[in-house]
Amino acid sequence: MKLTLKIWRQENATAKGSMQTYSLDGVSPDMSFLEMMDVLNEQLMEQGIDPVAFDHDCREGICGSCSMFINGEAHGPDRLVTTCQLHMRKFKDGDTIHIEPFRAKPFPVIKDLVVDRTAFDRIQHAGGFVSVNTSGNTQDANAIPIEKADADKAFDAATCIGCGACVATCKNASAMLFVSAKVSQYALLPQGQVEATDRVLNMVSQMDEEGFGNCTNTGACEVECPKGISLENIARMNREYLSANVKG
Amino acid sequence: MGVVLSSTILRKVAMALSGLFLMLFLLQHFAINITSVFSEAIFNQFSHFMGTNALVQFVLQPILIFGVIFHFVMGFVLDIQNRRARGTRYAVYKGNANASWVSRNMLISGGTVLAFLVLHFYDFWVPEMNYKYIEFLPEDPNRYYEELVHKFEDLTRVILYVVSFFFLALHLSHGFSSSFQSMGFNNKFTPVLKSIGKVYAVGIPAGFAFIAIFHFLNH
Numbered sequence: 009m010k011l012t013l014k015i016w017r018q019e020n021a022t023a024k025g026s027m028q029t030y031s032l033d034g035v036s037p038d039m040s041f042l043e044m045m046d047v048l049n050e051q052l053m054e055q056g057i058d059p060v061a062f063d064h065d066c067r068e069g070i071c072g073s074c075s076m077f078i079n080g081e082a083h084g085p086d087r088l089v090t091t092c093q094l095h096m097r098k099f100k101d102g103d104t105i106h107i108e109p110f111r112a113k114p115f116p117v118i119k120d121l122v123v124d125r126t127a128f129d130r131i132q133h134a135g136g137f138v139s140v141n142t143s144g145n146t147q148d149a150n151a152i153p154i155e156k157a158d159a160d161k162a163f164d165a166a167t168c169i170g171c172g173a174c175v176a177t178c179k180n181a182s183a184m185l186f187v188s189a190k191v192s193q194y195a196l197l198p199q200g201q202v203e204a205t206d207r208v209l210n211m212v213s214q215m216d217e218e219g220f221g222n223c224t225n226t227g228a229c230e231v232e233c234p235k236g237i238s239l240e241n242i243a244r245m246n247r248e249y250l251s252a253n254v255k256g
Numbered sequence: 257m258g259v260v261l262s263s264t265i266l267r268k269v270a271m272a273l274s275g276l277f278l279m280l281f282l283l284q285h286f287a288i289n290i291t292s293v294f295s296e297a298i299f300n301q302f303s304h305f306m307g308t309n310a311l312v313q314f315v316l317q318p319i320l321i322f323g324v325i326f327h328f329v330m331g332f333v334l335d336i337q338n339r340r341a342r343g344t345r346y347a348v349y350k351g352n353a354n355a356s357w358v359s360r361n362m363l364i365s366g367g368t369v370l371a372f373l374v375l376h377f378y379d380f381w382v383p384e385m386n387y388k389y390i391e392f393l394p395e396d397p398n399r400y401y402e403e404l405v406h407k408f409e410d411l412t413r414v415i416l417y418v419v420s421f422f423f424l425a426l427h428l429s430h431g432f433s434s435s436f437q438s439m440g441f442n443n444k445f446t447p448v449l450k451s452i453g454k455v456y457a458v459g460i461p462a463g464f465a466f467i468a469i470f471h472f473l474n475h
Contacts, residue, residue: 027347080350106348113343179351179360180338212265221341222264222334225434231354243442249265250440
């Protein structure tokens with residue numbers, strides 16, 4: 009496959025970036041998207057050009073590191089996959105592919121396609137945890153009976169890998185899907201009840217402080233989420249938030 | 257008000273509540289207007305009641321006007337905030353790959369409805385306020401039907417109304433179910449609620465369009 013790649017290049021966080029065009033030949037349809045980027049970078053280095061910086065780690069769809077906005081969609085045109093799981097067979101010989109970083113004010117570009125997603129970490133620190141006494145008398149979590157339906161929903165929410173595709177794809181750069189998944193995974197379990205009120209209030213407050221947009225229920229986040237996190241979680245978070253406000 | 261504006265979720269809930277209130281009003285407005293198709297007397301009777309009842313005039317009407325202004329101002333405020341949250345815009349953004357045009361363009365459909373409301377207020381509300389509270393003309397319980405029919409003698413107005421009702425239908429088709437999601441309702445009843453929303457979103461604007469066309473053809 010021969011491809012034309014239009015890639016966002018930006019020297020550093022303060023530099024002005026722009027889309028640059030590169031030609032790449034000999035791309036196998038069996039390559040993953042990141043392997044294609046590796047081949048491009050080898051070619052660029054041979055030409056004495058600075059390689060394209062991009063985030064990656066596990067390359068098996070678990071870590072949530074890869075963060076490219078490909079042809080107008082977070083993680084590209086495939087569904088329920090991260091960029092590292094996207095294969096070049098999804099493209100055709102002669103295609104032009106636009107590759108941009110995830111765009112959001114709270115996700116500033118560090119270099120090229122690498123963005124700073126520590127806003128998500130700060131939201132997690134604000135309440136995305138349960139306080140457990142680890143003095144040696146910790147109760148086995150499996151000893152607490154939990155209804156199967158709730159356990160399944162909590163697990164579904166917990167599969168969120170915090171990649172930021174929801175923010176990148178939402179026309180409002182809203183982080184509601186991510187935050188709602190992190191609220192839901194505890195809201196559905198007995199272990200999460202003790203800190204439930206503070207958790208949702210603090211996490212939403214931190215989300216707002218970071219400058220993410222408002223959810224307008226377009227549902228784009230749910231479609232583009234590589235883990236298929238449901239909008240049901242956003243409704244649950246809204247309920248939790250309203251109830252927490254009433255409780256004070 | 258400060259509390260409502262302080263959080264993204266409360267802002268959305270406020271939008272949902274004001275939207276649901278406006279949808280309830282729209283249903284009542286339609287229920288009265290559709291009588292004009294069947295009976296001049298019944299329409300005049302309802303209109304006279306609505307136009308002279310103190311509770312409707314001095315309590316519900318100000319609440320309604322506040323609701324309309326709040327919904328529109330909040331809509332624009334949310335849109336400005338959302339644009340700021342994106343920062344640098346994408347070179348390529350395939351919005352139609354994952355969300356409907358209607359859900360992504362509530363500002364366009366809502367803005368069209370706002371422009372329509374200016375015309376609608378100019379057509380009916382301003383003359384009504386002038387009649388009752390500025391010129392203090394003697395109340396005539398039988399004037400309402402004639403006033404309505406007279407307005408829809410003009411083809412341009414009928415076309416503007418019908419086009420606006422189309423955009424109203426688009427706005428409602430997302431707004432109805434969206435308002436329930438914003439308030440935290442997403443469960444086994446959601447598919448039923450969405451179906452009711454579609455019927456409402458098509459039925460009410462189509463009904464209003466029918467009333468306008470009926471009186472144009474019937475005059």
